[in-house]
Amino acid sequence: MANYLQLASTLHASQNKTSFHVFTSSSSTSQISPTYPHIHMTMSAGSSSLNLSSFGTQKRDMNLKVAHVAARLMPPTHRVTDDVTNAIAPPLPPLPRTQKEETKSNGGRLAAWTSIKQERWEGELQVEGDIPLWLRGTYLRNGPGLWHMGDYHFRHLFDGYATLVKLHFEDGRLVAGHRQLESDAYRAAKKNRKICYREFSETPKANNFLAYIGDIASLFSGASLTDNANTGVVKLGDGRVVCLTETQKGSIIINPNTLETLGKFEFEDPFGGLLLHSAHPIVTENEFLTLIPDLVHPGYLAVRMEPGSNGRRVIGRVNCRGGPTPGWVHSFPVTENYIIVPEMPLRYCVRNLLRAEPTPLYKFEWHPQSRAFLHVMCRASGRLVATVDVPLFVTFHFINAYEETDGDGNVTAIIADCCEHNADTSILDKLRLNNLRSSIGQDVLPNARVGRFIIPMDGTTYGRLEAALDPEEHGRGMDMCSINPSYLGKPYRYAYACGARRPCNFPNTLTKIDLEEKTAKNWYEEAAIPSEPFFVARPGATEEDDGVVISIVSGKHGEGYAVVLDGSTFEEIARAKFPYGLPYGLHGCWIPMD
Ligand SMILES: CC(=O)/C=C/C=C(C)/C=C/C1=C(C)CCCC1(C)C
Numbered sequence: 001m002a003n004y005l006q007l008a009s010t011l012h013a014s015q016n017k018t019s020f021h022v023f024t025s026s027s028s029t030s031q032i033s034p035t036y037p038h039i040h041m042t043m044s045a046g047s048s049s050l051n052l053s054s055f056g057t058q059k060r061d062m063n064l065k066v067a068h069v070a071a072r073l074m075p076p077t078h079r080v081t082d083d084v085t086n087a088i089a090p091p092l093p094p095l096p097r098t099q100k101e102e103t104k105s106n107g108g109r110l111a112a113w114t115s116i117k118q119e120r121w122e123g124e125l126q127v128e129g130d131i132p133l134w135l136r137g138t139y140l141r142n143g144p145g146l147w148h149m150g151d152y153h154f155r156h157l158f159d160g161y162a163t164l165v166k167l168h169f170e171d172g173r174l175v176a177g178h179r180q181l182e183s184d185a186y187r188a189a190k191k192n193r194k195i196c197y198r199e200f201s202e203t204p205k206a207n208n209f210l211a212y213i214g215d216i217a218s219l220f221s222g223a224s225l226t227d228n229a230n231t232g233v234v235k236l237g238d239g240r241v242v243c244l245t246e247t248q249k250g251s252i253i254i255n256p257n258t259l260e261t262l263g264k265f266e267f268e269d270p271f272g273g274l275l276l277h278s279a280h281p282i283v284t285e286n287e288f289l290t291l292i293p294d295l296v297h298p299g300y301l302a303v304r305m306e307p308g309s310n311g312r313r314v315i316g317r318v319n320c321r322g323g324p325t326p327g328w329v330h331s332f333p334v335t336e337n338y339i340i341v342p343e344m345p346l347r348y349c350v351r352n353l354l355r356a357e358p359t360p361l362y363k364f365e366w367h368p369q370s371r372a373f374l375h376v377m378c379r380a381s382g383r384l385v386a387t388v389d390v391p392l393f394v395t396f397h398f399i400n401a402y403e404e405t406d407g408d409g410n411v412t413a414i415i416a417d418c419c420e421h422n423a424d425t426s427i428l429d430k431l432r433l434n435n436l437r438s439s440i441g442q443d444v445l446p447n448a449r450v451g452r453f454i455i456p457m458d459g460t461t462y463g464r465l466e467a468a469l470d471p472e473e474h475g476r477g478m479d480m481c482s483i484n485p486s487y488l489g490k491p492y493r494y495a496y497a498c499g500a501r502r503p504c505n506f507p508n509t510l511t512k513i514d515l516e517e518k519t520a521k522n523w524y525e526e527a528a529i530p531s532e533p534f535f536v537a538r539p540g541a542t543e544e545d546d547g548v549v550i551s552i553v554s555g556k557h558g559e560g561y562a563v564v565l566d567g568s569t570f571e572e573i574a575r576a577k578f579p580y581g582l583p584y585g586l587h588g589c590w591i592p593m594d
């Protein structure tokens with residue numbers, strides 16, 4: 001389907017006035033670029049127009065579809081054309097295969113915020129300790145590991161080009177490697193030595209005014225949005241392995257053994273025009289569930305895709321209760337029977353989407369007056385069964401959710417847990433690379449907790465939010481969580497996450513949280529930054545924490561290593577050093593060997 005924003009948008013230029021219409025339900029007027037102070041974006045319910053009042057040199061009559069205009073007006077360096085997007089990366093250097101063939105070091109600096117130095121590497125790592133023989137398969141981790149291109153340096157952690165890391169465990173041995181994801185955004189940046197697509201916080205610089213208009217037009221057609229799938233990686237029920245980010249076009253299939261980029265995951269359904277989706281779908285052997293924010297008619301679509309299919313079907317839709325746009329939906333939880341749709345007061349902001357320079361909250365805006373809600377949708381019927389007003393919250397990551405029932409099996413409440421940043425949006429700014437690099441050792445990480453929502457299912461319209469355990473247990477840092485996947489949507493006891501050993505500027509511990517005992521056990525290594533602890537269950541296990549926890553650590557002196565912890569004791573049982581430093585990474589998945 002053609003993007004309906006694109007269809008709804010036309011560019012008119014007459015005597016001395018050009019208007020660019022965008023349908024939205026917001027209501028505001030603002031200047032959108034300091035470079036073009038004469039441009040104002042006027043938003044009113046149903047339609048917005050961009051008034052280019054002093055743009056008097058263009059005296060042609062135009063009434064063209066935005067994408068068409070974008071293609072004509074963008075200068076070659078900004079045009080998303082076939083020759084840019086199909087650019088072939090230069091041939092790779094020969095692949096070193098052993099640890100002896102040392103790769104470039106990063107000069108002894110903390111590895112976490114230092115870009116990866118080479119496109120790819122693969123080799124066997126020497127293991128200290130014992131990897132359980134039952135651990136057979138590949139752990140894949142994705143994340144933004146390359147934060148510069150030529151002289152251009154990204155500003156935010158989330159901007160970096162996707163770097164995939166693999167740890168293949170077999171017979172107690174470990175073969176590891178990494179490789180850059182060959183997204184169109186990465187290839188175009190490499191070819192042109194500058195960014196060519198809109199990333200999380202960065203926008204390619206328009207060379208002139210016409211290019212600027214083209215950029216705005218191509219934003220609404222989706223053409224300028226990044227496909228840099230740097231957030232997560234999932235294995236679908238049919239075996240395909242897909243890297244993901246928040247843009248739908250950033251869904252890219254890889255080979256989990258070679259980490260080679262195989263091509264776009266093309267959604268064959270009418271929802272591509274909505275451009276965005278949750279970076280964290282719920283993926284099981286049987287389904288792929290996700291939420292798609294609708295910025296035009298503020299709300300969310302819950303959709304489902306079967307293994308083997310590329311088409312999503314609508315389960316249901318929820319309209320926002322607050323406004324003016326949907327809340328950021330980086331992740332969401334499910335129970336056995338329900339999908340929980342979070343409506344966070346940190347909302348997408350159409351005006352900020354259009355700005356060339358990052359704002360303090362990037363593409364988002366904090367709307368406390370619009371309040372916060374959780375919606376409960378029946379997975380089978382798509383019916384909205386509850387909406388509760390909850391205290392203001394800020395979360396990237398929901399941990400899990402489950403139903404509480406009475407003696408007759410009636411659902412009385414839903415419990416939904418998340419890594420909650422005390423309704424404080426400042427964490428987004430703390431994740432700027434400058435901050436991360438300059439405040440090492442300072443105690444500037446904002447407090448966070450395991451936020452537990454209690455959603456009554458008796459028609460009451462208010463839900464509660466409280467800390468599931470004393471945040472001091474995990475140093476008041478909390479993010480990047482995993483659980484035993486067999487407990488998805490069900491009552492559960494353990495969560496694994498990154499906590500804090502203070503003073504710190506970023507979560508720096510691996511933490512096992514016992515939600516029953518309300519305690520945490522922490523793994524810590526001086527000045528190292530571990531990534532998301534990922535739980536892998538032992539085949540045949542009956543205890544929830546019978547398994548291992550895998551994490552990749554960016555070390556203090558530029559080194560990188562993998563650690564394996566016992567899921568039950570949370571003691572380290574094995575570690576293996578990479579011959580080079582690894583940048584911080586975000587989310588992973590497990591591909592078991594057949
Ligand atoms: C790495 C991570 O956790 C989040 C990444 C988020 C991204 C790449 C968001 C990208 C976006 C755009 C390119 C434009 C539209 C808004 C938004 C979803 C922020």
Ligand SMILES: CC(/C=C/C=O)=C\C=C\C=O
Nearest residue numbers: 231396427478479507586
């Ligand atoms: C790394 C992070 C937050 C850390 C703060 O405590 C959030 C990552 C979000 C995207 O996946």
Ligand SMILES: [Fe+2]
Nearest residue numbers: 231279396587
């Ligand atoms: Fe995430």
